[in-house]
Amino acid sequence: MDLGLQNQLAIVVGGARGIGLATAQLLLEEGAKVELWDYAQSVHQTAEELQASFPNRVSARQVNIVDAEACTSAVEAAAGAHGRIDHLILAAAIGSGKFGFPFTNLKPADWHRVIEVNILGTANIAHAIAPRLIEQRSGTLTLLGSVAGQIGSQTDPPYSASKAANINFMQCMAKDLAPYDVRVNLINPGMVQTDLNRSVWQGWHDQQPIDQRRSYEDWAGEKVRKVIPLGRWQTAEDIANVIAFLISPRARNITGQAINVDGGFVMHC
Template sequence: MNLELTGQVAVIVGGANGMGRMISKTFAEEGAHVAVIDRDASVEDVAREVAAHGVRTLAEQVDVTDFEALKETAARVEDELGPVRHVVFTVGIDSGKGGFPFWNLEPSDWPLVHNVNVLGAVNTAHAFYAPMIARRQGTFCFFSSVAGQIGSQTDPPYSVSKAAVLSFMQIAAKDFAPYNIRANAICPGMVDTPLQRRIHKFSTANLPEDERPTYEEWYTEKIGRLAVLGELTSPEEIAATVVFLASDLARTVTGQAVNVDSGWVMHW
C-alpha cells in the first residue's frame, strides 16, 4: 500500500524513545523527512537512524513545557526541512507512583504530569499550527491512552491527563477542520516501552519480594485479563497506525480516539 508520504515533513515530538522512536523511523521508511524532538539527548541517535533511509532529518533537544523553545524549534524545522505537514505528539510521563486509592498520592504529584502530558500537547499545537493553517494542509496526532477512557486507577494524574488530551484533540479537530487539517489521538493499551517498564516497577513495588511478578509475568496476566485479544501491541503496530492516519487514505478520519489496544476498550 503506497501511503504517498514521500517528501512530506513529519515532526515527532517525543521521538527519542519508545513509540516515538519507531514512529520517526516509520515515517522515514515511507520517504518522509523527519524532525525528531525530545528532551532526551538520544534524539541524535534516532536522527542518524532516520537519515539512513535517505531522507532529510533534524534533531532538537527541547522540553515540551518550554513554549518559547518549541516555537524556535518549529521555525527551524520549517527553514531546514521545509513545510511541516504532520505533527505527532507522543510525549507522556507517569507520576511514578501507584495510585490505588488516589489518596496514596499527594495533590503535589499532579502538576508535573499535567504540565508535560496536557500543556506539552497544547504548546506543540500552538508552536506548529500557524503555517499549517496558512497552507490549509496537514495532520496532528496526539497520544492518549485507554487509561483516559476507563477511569484507570493505576496512576490517577496520568489517567486524568490522558482524558484531557482527548478533549483537546477533539477541540483541535473542530478548529482545524475548516483549514483541511485533521487531528486524531492514538490510545494504546499495553506496549513494551521504557514507560511500560516504569509502570511495572511502581505497580508492584508494594508487594513482598517473593510475590513480585517479573515484568513478563505482570504484563501477560494484566493484558490477558483486560483485553479480548490478550496481546501486547508492538511499537511497530502503533507506528503503522500513525502513518496510516497521516496519509490521505484516512482523509475522512478526524476527531477520533483510535484504540490500538488488543480489544481492551470498545465503544460504538
C-alpha cells in the same frame, strides 16, 4: 499500499525512543522526511542511527515541550529548514512514577509534573504548530492518548486524567482546524512495552508481597493475557501503522477521532 507520504515532512515529538521512534522509522520507510524532537539528548544519537539507513531524510532537535517558547522556535526552525511542515505527531508524555491506587496514595504535588508535560506540553505544541498548518491550509496533528484516559484507570490517576484531557483537546482542535483542511486525530494505545509503560506499572508490581513477588516481566505478561481480549501486548509498530495511515491522504476524511489500538481492551463506540 502506497500511503502517499513521500517527501512530506513529519515532526515526531518524543521520537528518541518507544512509540515515537517506531513511528519515525515507519514514516521514513514510507519515504517521508522526519525531524525527531525530544528533550533527551539521546535524540541526536537516535537520528544518526536512522540516517545510516535513510540518508539526508532525518534530523533532530532537542526540545522540551514544557517550554512554550522553545516549541515555537523549533517550529520556525523546522519550517525554515524544510519549507513546510506536513505532519506533527506528539508522542512525548510521562507518568507520575508512583503507585496511585487509591489516589490518596499520591500527594497533590505528584500531579504537577504530569500535568505540566502531558497537558500543558500538548497545549504548547498545539499553539506552536497550528498557525503554520492554518497558513498552509493543509497538514495533520496526531496526539497519543491512552486507554487509561477512557476508563478512569486507577494505576496512575494524574496520568489517566492527563490522557483524558488530551482526547478532549484533540476534538476541540479538530473542530477549529477543519475549515483549513487540517486534520487532528489521536491514537489510544493499549499496553506497549516501553519505558513509560514500565514507569506507570512498576509501582503496582512492587506492591506484591515480597514472598509472592514474581519478576516484573511475568507479572506484566500475565496481566496483559488476562485483561486484553486478544491476549497479547501491543507493539510500538502496531501504533505506528495506524498513525501512518491516519496522517496519509488515504485518511483524508478522518478527523476528530480517538482510535484505539489496544487488542480490544476498550470497546466503546
